[in-house]
Amino acid sequence: MTWLITGGAGYIGAHVARAMVAAGERVVVLDDRSSGVVDRLPDAVTLVEGSASDRALLDRVLADHAVSGVVHLAAKKQVGESVEKPLLYYRENVAGLAVLLEAVVAAGVRRFLFSSSAAVYGVPDVDLITEETPCLPINPYGETKLTGEWLVRATGKAHGLSTACLRYFNVAGAAAPELADTGVFNIVPMMFERLTHGEAPRIFGDDYPTPDGTCIRDYIHVADLAEAHLAVARRLDETGAGDLTLNVGRGEGVSVRELADVIGEVTGSDLKPVVEPRRAGDAPKAVASAARITGELGWTARRSVREMVESAWEGWCLHHPGARP
Numbered sequence: 588m589t590w591l592i593t594g595g596a597g598y599i600g601a602h603v604a605r606a607m608v609a610a611g612e613r614v615v616v617l618d619d620r621s622s623g624v625v626d627r628l629p630d631a632v633t634l635v636e637g638s639a640s641d642r643a644l645l646d647r648v649l650a651d652h653a654v655s656g657v658v659h660l661a662a663k664k665q666v667g668e669s670v671e672k673p674l675l676y677y678r679e680n681v682a683g684l685a686v687l688l689e690a691v692v693a694a695g696v697r698r699f700l701f702s703s704s705a706a707v708y709g710v711p712d713v714d715l716i717t718e719e720t721p722c723l724p725i726n727p728y729g730e731t732k733l734t735g736e737w738l739v740r741a742t743g744k745a746h747g748l749s750t751a752c753l754r755y756f757n758v759a760g761a762a763a764p765e766l767a768d769t770g771v772f773n774i775v776p777m778m779f780e781r782l783t784h785g786e787a788p789r790i791f792g793d794d795y796p797t798p799d800g801t802c803i804r805d806y807i808h809v810a811d812l813a814e815a816h817l818a819v820a821r822r823l824d825e826t827g828a829g830d831l832t833l834n835v836g837r838g839e840g841v842s843v844r845e846l847a848d849v850i851g852e853v854t855g856s857d858l859k860p861v862v863e864p865r866r867a868g869d870a871p872k873a874v875a876s877a878a879r880i881t882g883e884l885g886w887t888a889r890r891s892v893r894e895m896v897e898s899a900w901e902g903w904c905l906h907h908p909g910a911r912p
């Protein structure tokens with residue numbers, strides 16, 4: 588089989604491509620390089636440069652490589668930007684996805700795995716978020732991911748595709764330094780950036796109803812996430828039509844202060860975090876129930892938060908020489 592990975596030169600996509608190649612799958616990556624780094628890709632991967640919503644290009648790639656499954660990661664993913672530019676987010680993440688699905692159906696591809704996000708849940712007031720927790724996104728980014736899930740499931744049902752929507756929680760770490768996240772949109776690189784400039788990491792609010800007053804999140808190592816994609820891809824292989832909607836997290840909460848402590852230990856920085864006012868839209872607690880993915884696939888996350896921070900720091904130092912205090 589050959590898998591087409593859209594956005595495969597991105598942070599998560601490159602990990603997925605690498606895990607699939609290592610497991611013996613054939614992989615073609617389609618990436619427009621808007622935020623991707625092609626050097627991340629293993630030699631065994633064929634790279635096609637272009638947009639995942641270019642119908643003519645998609646028709647060609649799906650036919651030329653006899654693609655039998657698609658992993659769709661290409662997307663815009665910045666929450667703040669999505670509030671400023673909702674039309675861009677709906678065009679890229681929803682309209683673009685519709686074009687891709689049309690091409691997939693026309694080419695007779697039967698397996699489709701979609702990158703969704705915990706952002707579909709919004710700010711649920713529950714101890715553990717299950718896949719049955721109501722989806723009430725609070726920003727256009729989360730809305731486009733939820734709409735994307737609807738498109739994927741409806742297309743699967745109507746056209747006999749086997750589909751999966753994976754709702755990633757907070758992704759961190761790197762399987763190798765050169766694969767590290769080069770964006771500064773998630774908490775770990777944001778804290779690294781502050782430390783690199785000699786500034787204390789920031790904690791937004793310490794008066795939440797949590798044990799240490801800071802927000803609690805579920806962090807997942809990107810290498811574990813990539814292995815989850817492989818497990819799901821193989822399941823789609825086996826089962827034919829149907830949909831799997833799965834949380835991908837560790838099922839364990841870590842507070843922002845606990846994370847900041849680990850970051851301080853790993854980086855050797857003694858700058859104490861500063862507490863700033865709460866940010867709008869931050870849920871006190873967002874932790875996945877990982878029961879469904881474990882039950883369905885036997886997959887569980889293996890890597891710890893410390894391993895995430897250590898590997899992310901190695902990657903950060905590669906891209907920011909002189910970052911070490």
Ligand SMILES: NC(=O)c1ccc[n+]([C@@H]2O[C@H](COP(=O)([O-])OP(=O)(O)OC[C@H]3O[C@@H](n4cnc5c(N)ncnc54)[C@H](O)[C@@H]3O)[C@@H](O)[C@H]2O)c1
Binds near residue numbers: 594683
């Ligand atoms: N990083 C996270 O914490 C996180 C959490 C939840 C969900 N996600 C989702 O995972 C996916 C990958 O995220 P990432 O962190 O690797 O982001 P990323 O920006 O590193 O990767 C996205 C990749 O897609 C490419 N791309 C973007 N638009 C494209 C288009 N129209 N055509 C072709 N290629 C295009 C970019 O060049 C890049 O290589 C996204 O769908 C994102 O919404 C990420």
